Ligand SMILES: NC(=O)c1ccc[n+]([C@@H]2O[C@H](COP(=O)([O-])OP(=O)(O)OC[C@H]3O[C@@H](n4cnc5c(N)ncnc54)[C@H](O)[C@@H]3O)[C@@H](O)[C@H]2O)c1
């Protein structure tokens with residue numbers, strides 16, 4: 001199976017996303033053109049390190065680079081101030097220089113944390129993304145959003161800092177646990193709902209195979225997702241408008257993540273899956289889309305094993321959820337912005353969601369309906 005390259009067109013900060021199986025062993029050769037010296041500092045986590053760190057270091061050394069590494073604890077709780085400080089401290093302890101290339105090897109947590117550290121280290125150093133989860137390959141490694149969570153909410157401190165290159169070796173997904181594959185799949189489904197109904201239909205036919213490990217289906221989904229994200233980011237890098245569509249399901253999902261304390265109880269992608277159902281049901285309640293589209297999404301999520309509602313032992317507090325949503329970065333003059341959909345493939349932004357309709361939806365879903 002061959003690899004392909006998608007370009008994120010940002011003028012003099014344009015960069016390639018290389019996609020395909022087996023690319024990790026070509027990392028040295030692919031990264032060489034963006035190196036300004038021979039020092040490379042790899043940041044990874046303690047679950048990815050035993051799987052892929054040695055291969056990456058070998059490939060870099062073969063290309064003439066001097067790789068060093070630092071390993072962070074795996075999981076969402078690492079995206080916080082104490083771990084950011086620990087990472088910056090580890091980086092500075094290696095006598096990092098402005099020409100040292102930082103490489104994030106891991107999922108979205110490693111990518112977001114490392115990218116943010118790179119954006120402020122020595123007032124900004126270059127970094128490369130080597131995403132190892134489906135979520136990171138289809139979404140978080142592309143577009144330059146980096147950051148951490150705070151006690152006030154999700155991703156509330158961060159920076160736009162674009163990578164110099166993204167290297168998505170789709171064969172690395174073979175070791176990813178099924179729950180993590182599913183969480184990443186939620187962000188794949190998102191692209192279909194935003195503006196690609198044919199892709200959604202393709203996912204209905206091929207999603208199960210993709211999740212089960214079909215290499216060609218995975219490569220196609222990663223490439224299609226990256227093309228969609230690259231197009232949106234190139235049009236609106238700093239989310240002045242259209243980029244906010246990539247936030248479909250996230251105003252809800254981030255509130256659910258905050259409420260569950262950024263713990264394993266709810267992964268980011270799982271929150272996005274439930275959040276997308278909320279967005280489509282809200283659109284239908286407001287008479288803006290057919291109820292059948294929300295039902296179609298629920299059917300698809302249920303068929304692959306992603307959550308589509310709030311069923312479970314937890315008692316969700318509607319007022320608290322709305323409180324979290326008020327801290328969303330899309331709030332303008334105190335008013336919340338929602339990504340709604342007129343249809344599957346018809347995402348749009350709205351500031352006109354009455355709070356009582358929102359509260360009714362959340363209460364229904366909190367009651368398991
Ligand atoms: N910056 C963005 O644009 C953006 C977009 C989407 C999500 N995000 C963020 O990404 C984060 C979620 O990322 P994630 O879902 O990748 O989670 P993650 O980084 O926590 O990775 C999930 C788990 O899989 C393990 N893992 C990673 N690669 C593996 C592999 N190949 N084989 C076996 N195990 C592997 C990790 O160690 C971790 O335990 C969230 O914080 C979310 O907010 C950011």
Ligand SMILES: O=C(O)C(=O)C[C@@H](O)[C@H](O)[C@H](O)COP(=O)(O)O
Pocket residue numbers: 139143145154155187239243244246247250329
């Ligand atoms: O790249 C974007 O833009 C996105 O919104 C992608 C999302 O999947 C991602 O979770 C992002 O981090 C959410 O952005 P935020 O600005 O709401 O933190």
Ligand SMILES: [Zn+2]
Pocket residue numbers: 139187250268272
């Ligand atoms: Zn997301």
